[in-house]
Amino acid sequence: MLVDFYADWCGPCQTMTPILEEVLDELGGKIKLLKLNVDKHPQLTQQFAIRSIPHYILFKRGKILWRKGGIITKRDLLHELKAF
Numbered sequence: 047m048l049v050d051f052y053a054d055w056c057g058p059c060q061t062m063t064p065i066l067e068e069v070l071d072e073l074g075g076k077i078k079l080l081k082l083n084v085d086k087h088p089q090l091t092q093q094f095a096i097r098s099i100p101h102y103i104l105f106k107r108g109k110i111l112w113r114k115g116g117i118i119t120k121r122d123l124l125h126e127l128k129a130f
Contacts, residue, residue: 048127050081051091051101058117059100065120069127077104077127104130 050066052059070079084091084099094103097115104112104127111130118126 047078047080047105049103049105050079051084051094051096051099051103052081053084053099056099062100062117065118065123069120069124072124073127077130106130 048066048070050059050062052062066079070077082090084096099115100117101115102113102118103110112126114126
């Protein structure tokens with residue numbers, strides 16, 4: 047499960063949305079996406095120490111496998127996620 051911490055007003059978050067969708071499509075459904083609005087879920091944002099958005103955390107069975115903040119290219123994101 048890839049969690050995308052975002053906000054509606056965040057320009058970089060909006061830039062990353064189509065990139066995320068393309069990468070997940072290329073991975074053939076092996077990773078599911080959960081978009082989490084930081085404005086609507088401040089407790090979770092605080093719990094996972096999200097300091098800036100967009101921010102991504104990859105979970106498997108409740109454990110964090112990978113996390114990254116900021117804009118990331120499609121190629122780099124695909125490379126990172128394929129490792130899992």
